[in-house]
Amino acid sequence: MTIYLDHAATTPVHPEVSARYVELLGTLFGNPSSIHSYGREARKWLDDSRKTMALSINADPNEIIFTSGGTEADNAAIFGTAYAMKNKGNHIITTNIEHPAVLNACKQLELEGFEVTYLEVDDNGLITSEQVRTALRDTTILVSIMYGNNEVGTIQPIQLIGDVLKDHNAVFHTDAVQAYGHVPLDVRNLGVDLLSVSAHKLNGPKGVGFLYQRKGIDTKVLQVGGQQERKRRAGTENVPAIVAFSDAVKLMQVSIEDNRMKYKDFGDILKNVWDLKGINYEVNASDVEKLPHVLNISFPGTDIESLLVNLDMAGICVSSGSACSAGSLDPSHVLLAMYGSNAPQLRNSVRFSFGLGLNPQLIEEAGIKTAEIINRLVK
Numbered sequence: 001m002t003i004y005l006d007h008a009a010t011t012p013v014h015p016e017v018s019a020r021y022v023e024l025l026g027t028l029f030g031n032p033s034s035i036h037s038y039g040r041e042a043r044k045w046l047d048d049s050r051k052t053m054a055l056s057i058n059a060d061p062n063e064i065i066f067t068s069g070g071t072e073a074d075n076a077a078i079f080g081t082a083y084a085m086k087n088k089g090n091h092i093i094t095t096n097i098e099h100p101a102v103l104n105a106c107k108q109l110e111l112e113g114f115e116v117t118y119l120e121v122d123d124n125g126l127i128t129s130e131q132v133r134t135a136l137r138d139t140t141i142l143v144s145i146m147y148g149n150n151e152v153g154t155i156q157p158i159q160l161i162g163d164v165l166k167d168h169n170a171v172f173h174t175d176a177v178q179a180y181g182h183v184p185l186d187v188r189n190l191g192v193d194l195l196s197v198s199a200h201k202l203n204g205p206k207g208v209g210f211l212y213q214r215k216g217i218d219t220k221v222l223q224v225g226g227q228q229e230r231k232r233r234a235g236t237e238n239v240p241a242i243v244a245f246s247d248a249v250k251l252m253q254v255s256i257e258d259n260r261m262k263y264k265d266f267g268d269i270l271k272n273v274w275d276l277k278g279i280n281y282e283v284n285a286s287d288v289e290k291l292p293h294v295l296n297i298s299f300p301g302t303d304i305e306s307l308l309v310n311l312d313m314a315g316i317c318v319s320s321g322s323a324c325s326a327g328s329l330d331p332s333h334v335l336l337a338m339y340g341s342n343a344p345q346l347r348n349s350v351r352f353s354f355g356l357g358l359n360p361q362l363i364e365e366a367g368i369k370t371a372e373i374i375n376r377l378v379k
């Protein structure tokens with residue numbers, strides 16, 4: 001019996017979503033750019049899905065650009081803004097705990113002559129809007145701050161940062177890939193110009209996402225070709241995947257509040273089991289507003305490698321932080337930014353992340369099995 005507790009890495013496709021996805025793969029094959037009935041049918045589904053996405057973040061349908069996922073949306077936002085604005089300035093502000101899709105885009109831009117300020121987070125993984133204000137220059141063209149961190153869950157003060165940027169020309173991007181579907185997002189309130197989302201983090205299929213691009217914001221188009229997506233992103237849209245994505249969004253929207261309470265319960269169950277069994281543990285980023293589904297725990301006296309191997313053998317699927325660096329076992333850049341390079345947390349922390357298909361019994365079982373492993377590993 002395996003218990004999947006790695007929903008921040010990716011999620012199972014919701015059964016209702018996959019049923020219709022499979023059906024549409026067979027029937028909805030028309031090209032939405034064709035003018036005949038098959039094309040018009042695909043166009044109708046595409047337009048409906050775009051409306052669903054727009055509504056979900058209080059945007060206009062014309063402000064939604066479908067992409068191949070979160071990474072492409074992040075790249076389109078960052079490179080697209082940098083290249084469009086390069087005659088206005090060359091300075092970018094971000095944080096040192098962004099997803100690699102943002103961090104490595106910024107590193108690439110540094111090689112191309114842009115200057116990047118990586119704001120340092122505190123030991124809760126948090127930055128302040130004051131740090132952004134202080135870092136701003138006349139030449140700042142882009143500020144990219146993630147909404148909720150995928151490794152420790154910390155939620156950044158995006159709205160306050162939006163306020164700071166109101167009187168500045170810099171474009172404001174947020175990577176909301178991990179937050180979308182878990183916390184309500186309203187782009188007008190937040191004051192963001194660009195926002196990235198991916199379907200596979202909220203029980204939709206992989207390989208589809210969107211970039212919200214506020215009307216009037218200019219980015220250089222990175223993928224050229226046909227006229228799709230109002231000429232913002234060429235290539236025939238994957239309509240069945242986009243419809244499945246919008247089905248997943250509708251399901252998530254109605255359950256955000258229930259899930260929040262459920263996941264808080266799950267966290268409490270794990271902690272109760274560990275308390276009862278006398279396990280020594282600490283929650284990373286414990287003192288801050290966080291995404292409800294992410295719980296990053298340090299187990300003093302253990303090390304990640306044996307922890308992950310033993311948990312996997314016991315059927316508990318968790319990860320050491322970002323899926324993207326999981327294969328390598330490099331210390332997490334997020335925990336490094338929070339605690340410094342000598343901190344024991346870098347070597348003994350694992351991320352539990354919750355989602356579809358879990359219940360209190362499974363969580364308790366996972367907690368008990370984890371406790372047995374910790375007791376074995378800690379000498």
Ligand SMILES: *Cc1c(COP(=O)(O)O)cnc(C)c1O
Nearest residue numbers: 069070071099101150177178198
């Ligand atoms: C998963 C993730 C991404 C990348 O999204 P893909 O659709 O997998 O390319 C980007 N940012 C964050 C915060 C993520 O969690």
